[in-house]
Amino acid sequence: MTDLVDLGWDGARAADVPPGTVPARVAKVDRGLLTVVAPGGERRVHPAPLLREGTGPAVGDWVALRSDVAVALLPRRTAFTRTAAGRTSALQVVAANLDVVFVVDALDGPARLRRIERYLAVAWGSGATPVVVLTKADLCDDVPAALAELAGAVPGAEVLAVSAVTGAGVGALAERLGAGRTGALVGPSGVGKSSLVNALLGGEVAATGEVREADRRGRHTTTARELHRLPGGGLLIDTPGMRELGLPGDEGIDTAYADVAEFASSCRFRDCSHGAEPGCAVSAAVAEGLLDEGRLRGWRKLQAEVHRQALRTDARARAAEHSRVRALHKSLRAQPSQKR
Template sequence: MTDLAPLGWDPTRSADVPPGREPARVARVDRGLLTVLTAGGERRVHPSSGLREEGPAVGDWVALRGDLAVALLPRRTAFVRTAAGRTSAPQVVAANLDVVLVVDALGGPARLRRIERYLAVAWGSGATPVVVLTKADLCADVPAAVAEVTDAVLGVEVLAVSSVTGAGIAAVEALLPPGRTGALVGPSGVGKSSLVNALLGEVAAATGEVREADRRGRHTTTARELHRLTGGGLLVDTPGMRELGLADDEGIDTAYADVAELAGACRFRDCAHGGEPGCAVTAAVDAGALDAGRLRGWRKLQAEAHRQALRSDARARAAEHARVRSLHRAMRAQPNRPR
């Protein structure tokens, strides 16, 4: 077990490993196959049918029986979003993370609401978020840009980096000492793949150009993958996300701690912060102490999380109804059942 320490293994996990099974960490998930890292090196294994239903994610720890992954060990942290589509089912992007690196690019107007959305999900993951602003070589005033973002992300470290000049790369490396796991998350075109290559010191991820017409990038990373850095840390690269839906409201009030604190001082507990008497939130906006855009962002995420909770309840009810119907059908199919 001690040989697994460079892969992020915690000895307290030993109790979760079934007897006679070998722990391994998932580095990549492909159709029908898992690439895992073990004390003996990298291997390709098949997930059991039960494990396939659980949906192993990059960063997960699994238990192996030969070349078969048979069990998923409990997750300590997980970056979870809602999957695209009408069902909005939760989807684990990466698991067992220590740091979530929220990546956005310099060289244009700061996308504060987008960064705040990613931070809300990152705080909800249980890991520590850090904002990484790439393409510093394209920004005319890096300190001012960093200060603008820092003012909007209370309690979160903000780093500016350039994969071209190497500026700031060492600061990111310092976040990932041996055995510590981070994940890069952000939309396409913000420089995640270039940052991965800079951290690895080699071309491990394809990079693409950003369209000048709309400053939007293409998905150059097509699959999530766990990389081992030369300094001993581990890094999960993820494809760009066109949409990042909230799975719950777990991290919203942490990402918007200033708004949440003001909301707690409102006269009415059910205050909607829309001009009610004694509303501390709107009073702060009127006084210039709170940015109105930040309040709109908080309300938008709160409403989205509420809708997701309603959908989750509906899915749970539908699953229970399906279980009961299946049970009734099985009982009716029994040949000796009482008539």
Template sequence: MTRVDRGRLTVLTADGERRVHPAPALHDPDGIDSPAVGDWVALRGELAVAVLPRRSAFTRTVAGRTSAGQVVAANLDLVLVVDALAGPTRARRVERYLAVAWASGATPVVVLTKADLCDDVPAAVAAVAEDAIGVDVLAVSAHTGEGLDALRALLGEGRTAAMVGPSGVGKSSLANALAGAEVAPTRDVREADGRGRHTTTSRELHLLPGGALLVDTPGMRELGLYDDEGVDTAYADVAELARECRFRDCEHRTEPGCAVAAAIDDGRLDPARLLGWRKLQAEARRQELRADARARAAEHARVRALHRAYRTQPTRVR
């Protein structure tokens, strides 16, 4: 599946691209099981009749009051957490995206763009790598081509990757550089023709020359945490220290025997990382509370509907 529009799916088949409709059975009001970009579907005629089991799912919170999860991309092997080497270093921002990426079940890779604008690339990479525990960190430039081969090697044939990262860091430029064609309109192009990104109905999954698939959906660009699954993986150092605290419910503030505070005191842990961890934990907790409230509301509505259906039934023979 390369694209989902209202009621229509774009799929790549052995015979090329096609537009099909999802069978009614594939419609899931909660969104989680509805076909998403990156899904493999079985076709019967003009209908997509089944979604094959997913290896991974990148979920985001749907904007608004509800906390419904929405699968933005399915079956990702890699999530490229993209940030730019221009401007101030943004370790906390990278960590936030890493937490979301870990929760998806795919392997995150940090890709630092605009290497051509950075005076000391190795130092900048090392600074990010220090906090991106267990994650490869690559520096690339879409303008000079630096680092692209290393990234291509990582993508490999038949693997599916997606990009996440703040606006303007060079995701579209990177997609174009990898594809060797203008598959995504960059900010420069969009400004030149005065149109927004969403005006074109572009494919959201690109087949790259090396045989890798690159997902580029607008939905991946504004991320919310769906649950706290990825937070402790992104902050493995803090999470591990926290397990050594004397009290299991330690808040890591003034409690005696706090391993986190001790690590900060003797310089083993950057206090900014504890702050980042706290913020993400809090955000994830808020999401979970909202999800609970939503589940209760849905159950309530279901019971009400059942009662209504019961009342309007013709009198049954006993």
């Protein structure tokens, strides 16, 4: 028998369970069916038509069951969400009800700081606690130096170096997932997520693949998100590698770029674009070597991406942008012609 508490349940959720139903946690979503874990064990159920609307149930969600049908989706407390690939800007919940998000990258090559920053921005926005996990420590000649290089790019986030081959750091990672706590591994293909799952579970549960030497890219060995129960009582969601990670909003950007945000708060003008404006504390920090210019570029890129997405998805934002452009053109036409 599976205890709900072992699955991350607490009594505060009971008020959200409809009468005549029992709660269960989604372990896998596959071909329109849900694999759920409940006190009676694991089983496959159908989602009610209403649950197919919107983002639908995701791995880690809590649902209410009536017989073999999930009839309600219980409120999410946290969710790692991305904008789906393509031009639709539809939101996709990668994993729900997380306590910690493990942002995974590898130490078998140069640090990919901007990519890690992007994942951290989404992780901070999820409501869960981000932890950066650097795998393949056995392939790195100087792990302390690699960690020091990364330190400036992850303000406020813990960084762990691990090796699924030697087992170094795996125990420390497992400690972040105590009984009833849920974590998710997120990151691109080839960084060793599946090997890490196997190391944490103590067996060959997830398939692993080779990384191409030419470009250090890996294959998608994990093809579906799945909830695993760890020997120590924690829960871990493995996710497929993501070729694209579109930001769902700007909630986590200022936290991921806390140093940039702190300097920006001291700018003379509140609407400073951190370019050539007088009194720009951000530009001054870059000039004085107090802020890495690469981080500023990364921050600007994510801010611009969120703005473009808002223009695509929010009719009011599109209308406001259109009005702003029209007003600008009108003011330019109203200015007297300058002599050449």
